[in-house]
Amino acid sequence: MTDTRYSLDDIRKNVSRIDNALLELLAERRTLSLEVAKSKISTAKPVRDQTREQELLLKLIETGKQHQLDPQYVTQIFHTIIEDSVLFQQAYLQKLANPDSANPSARVAFLGSKGSYSHLASRNYFSRKQTDLVEISCSTFRDIFNIVETGNADYGVLPIENTSSGSINEVYDLLQHTSLSIVGEITQPIEHCLLTAVETSIEKIDTLYSHPQPHQQCSEYLHSMGNIKQEYCSSTADAMEQVAALKQPNVAAIGNASSGELYGLTAIQSNIANQQENFTRFIVVARKAVDVTSLIPAKTTLIMSTAQKAGSLVECLLVLRNLNINMSKLESRPVIGNPWEEMFYVDVEVNLKSATMQQALEELTRLTRFIKVLGCYPSENVAPTDVDIIE
Missing domain, CATH: 3.30.70.260 (ACT domain)
Known part of the structure; x- marks a missing residue:
């Protein structure tokens, strides 16, 4: 009979205690990174000091080894922490450089409904700015430009290029004639899955709904499925809505698994993009240009x-x-x-x-x-x- 010092419940309580302690320490580290940003204003030093970052990582790797932690594991964790610190400092310095635009809330226009990749990019971008969103769903890229140009939205979030399917030509063409300025960017990981509303199998799927870009980005997988009917929608969120309404075993949507849950959909196949490292770069547009402090890239x-x-x-x-x-x-x-x-x-x-x-x-x-x-x-x-x- 195996003798254990702790019950499973005790172990889980200890794991939760450690997780909460980690969160407190991460919050404390974030506060200190803000103090670093404030000190760099007076010294005019740039936010990033990669020599310092490299020295820090090497020390952390050595310390990690003493605790039997794999160097790759330590590096991956602290790359994420350093990225957050840099972006947090940048957001603070940009607020100081643009006090007129440092509002606690903003009206943001994006393509599709809740759960679209543009919606996810909007939330991720403005969460870094600690800005509350009034979300405005649009059915076309032109609508996004129009609603920001007329003052009915403060910002528009638009996909500009993807690592798999390339440039979004319609957005480039609309940029030719707009009076708006690009004021920000964010790169969003794109994790395409097959999403269904009912229990089914891949073999039964004969119709796929999505925006044209995901169809293009997943072309190799779709080809392997054989004779599949491709239905084009205004956004991935619109595709998920339609599949949820149909509730048929032969239809599926291409989209993000977490977004699919908003519509009651389940992922039956993940990682279907041509490139496993699939990212879309989004730009943020506004009526007024921003000043970018010389302390940040x-x-x-x-x-x-x-x-x-x-x-x-x-x-x-x-x-x-x-x-x-x-x-x-x-x-x-x-x-x-x-x-x-x-x-x-x-x-x-x-x-x-x-x-x-x-x-x-x-x-x-x-x-x-x-x-x-x-x-x-x-x-x-x-x-x-x-x-x-x-x-």
Whole structure:
């Protein structure tokens, strides 16, 4: 007979006690990270110090080994903690730089109903800003632009590119003519599942509902299912609503498992995207541009039209290279109404207010037929600090 010191209930109570203690310590650490941000204002030091982060991680890995904790495990946990600390400090510094926009609540327009990926991105983005949301569901991207432009919403959240299906062309085309500014970004993991309203099997599914983007992002899996009818909806949330209403064993929706639970759906197959690392980058637009403090990493997005002659685009890109400005995105789209003319969208990793970016704009203005800054905003992509893990 096995002798145990603790009952299962006792063990679970101890686990809960430790979990609560961890949460208290994480909250205390967050408070200290805010004090770090305040100190960096007076010293004008940037939020990120990757040399310091690397030293910290190496010490934590060594300490973890003394407690029989795997280095990969320790690194993964503290990458998440460091990311939260950086974003928390950035949000605080941005509130100081933009006191007029530091409202406790905001009206936010997004594509689809509750549970859509745009809805999840909206909640994740504004939770970092500690802002309460008045959520406004829209059925099209154009509706999002219109409702923000007319002042009926403070912000719009729009998908701009996906790691699997590429750029969202309709959003790029709408950006050509809007008066709105890009004021933020967030990268949202996209976890596609097959969701059904009744108990069934994959073999019985002959019709799939979703937004066109998930159909494209899961094309390889859908091909493996054979002759499947693909029904296009205005959003993944709309697809889940329809499948929930149909309650048939032969229909399924493509969407997020947690979102599916809102509609009473169950995931019968997970990880169906072409790429397992599937992410969508969303932009946040508003009527008023924001100032980005020099203490945090920034991106600037601009559009330009070059002369219709050989080498015109290359000349523009050489301006960025010569000024050591990193370009993270280059996208071309046809100019509506002007056949064979292209508009180029460029993301660069530099603050609009910097002397370097101002010089670049001056030179690009001379080289282009049209140029417009769509926005400068904090970069939300906190790349993990690399450390050499020696087992």
